[in-house]
Amino acid sequence: MNNKSVTDKSKLLSWLLRHGAGEEGLTMDAAGWAPVDEVLRVARCSREVLEDVVVLNNKQRYEYDGERVRASQGHSLDGMPVTLDALERSWAVYDGGDAVWHGTSVEAIAGIARTGIERGQRSHVHLAEAVDSHVGKRASVHVMLEVSVARLRAVGLEVYRSPNGVVLTREVPVGCIVRLDPVSKRAKSVAADLRGLLGVEL
Numbered sequence: 001m002n003n004k005s006v007t008d009k010s011k012l013l014s015w016l017l018r019h020g021a022g023e024e025g026l027t028m029d030a031a032g033w034a035p036v037d038e039v040l041r042v043a044r045c046s047r048e049v050l051e052d053v054v055v056l057n058n059k060q061r062y063e064y065d066g067e068r069v070r071a072s073q074g075h076s077l078d079g080m081p082v083t084l085d086a087l088e089r090s091w092a093v094y095d096g097g098d099a100v101w102h103g104t105s106v107e108a109i110a111g112i113a114r115t116g117i118e119r120g121q122r123s124h125v126h127l128a129e130a131v132d133s134h135v136g137k138r139a140s141v142h143v144m145l146e147v148s149v150a151r152l153r154a155v156g157l158e159v160y161r162s163p164n165g166v167v168l169t170r171e172v173p174v175g176c177i178v179r180l181d182p183v184s185k186r187a188k189s190v191a192a193d194l195r196g197l198l199g200v201e202l
Helices: 003-024 036-043 047-056 084-090 109-115 149-154 185-189 191-198
Strands: 062-064 068-071 099-104 125-127 143-148 167-169 177-182
Touching (some): 003 036, 003 068, 036 047, 036 068, 109 191, 143 149, 143 191, 177 191, 185 191
Antiparallel strands (some): 062 068, 099 143, 143 177
16 A cells, blocks of 8 residues: 555544544444444445554544444544544643743734633644643644643643544643744744733743
């Protein structure tokens, strides 16, 4: 199977297991697990292709045990059978250091300063254990926001780690953001203003 075929099937499986199960009538439990036979039928691929996609995915997005498969994280809530509680029970409680990170754009900071980091259409906010982590990195990331795990827990928000290493929580209130690191030239030029919006220091 060539790289393009793997990429194409991986995109299809990612959509199906994260967002499209309800639309496609795919059986799925509340923690996101779907029967392999049904996934193969809906995705129109062989078991060998599915195994290639799972093994070769560079972000380890999928979990596979031979009879069932799921996306490790990143699920939509609308139109999907997953629930917050079931997903969280299937993940490990985060036991790392106090600092976790969220990458975002310059344009997003004003909104974050008003409402915190919201999960949007996804089940959880995605965070990373290190500022240089590849997790969640996109071309549009201009700044990295440091989030305090202790502060999250102090306001009643638990923190989890998915099997592929993504750190997750339901939301991040503004008061749990403790630092802003600019990573683009543009962000560096306005870093002081961005920090002022968030009320954080160097």
